[in-house]
Amino acid sequence: MAEKKEPKCAKCGINILEKICMNPQGKGPDFCPTKNLTGLIDESRSEYDNPAVKEFARLASVQEGECYLERDKKPYVPHCSKTRIQEVCEFGHKIEAQKIGLVFCVGLSREAEMLSNIFSAQGFEVISVICKVGRMLKEEALDIKDHEKIMIGTKEAACNPILQAKILNDAETELNVLLGLCVGHDSLFFKYAEAYTTVLAVKDRVTGHNPLAALYTSNLYHLYLNRPGF
């Protein structure tokens, strides 16, 4: 039996304009999913036959294009113009969302208020839910030991992304926006939320919520990230 070649697009190494996923005359390495996974390509393509999915995807692509200027100039050079906040607002209008669900981390409460104000200014109704909503205690609900808490010796509320999702599901939000949930808590939110969710920002306690900063400095100041097991 032929060895299954798992996709490794991150290791592709082919120039962006010469990749087979970008160019019909392009090429791909032997682990290339565009070359190898024709069954899944067809299967995913058929999902877009659902009119609602197709329209959502179409508008996402339109939004993507509108984030660049001078698209008709040759040779084309990327010229970006829109912040993520603007992009989220414009996309929300494109899908005709009236009600936005904003889920945020208690550590970004100030940012959540600012963001909520911007969404309101852009005409959306905003349902916002903090991570600690419902005050579920870590030791009671999750069997967290005292030494595993942030503030040892206290009764600590756990993040409750399932409740955040259920509240937004109940409110029938039409687009959810995630602001700074923890790793894993965000995963649970994605799993339980019924409306589509987009991410405004992810949490990184060290870099001002810019995890790529550690990546850009991983050749020196964060070199330890490359050490197996740290």
Ligand code: SF4
């Ligand atoms: S799909 Fe193929 S060509 Fe495109 S990045 Fe992945 S491996 Fe490279």
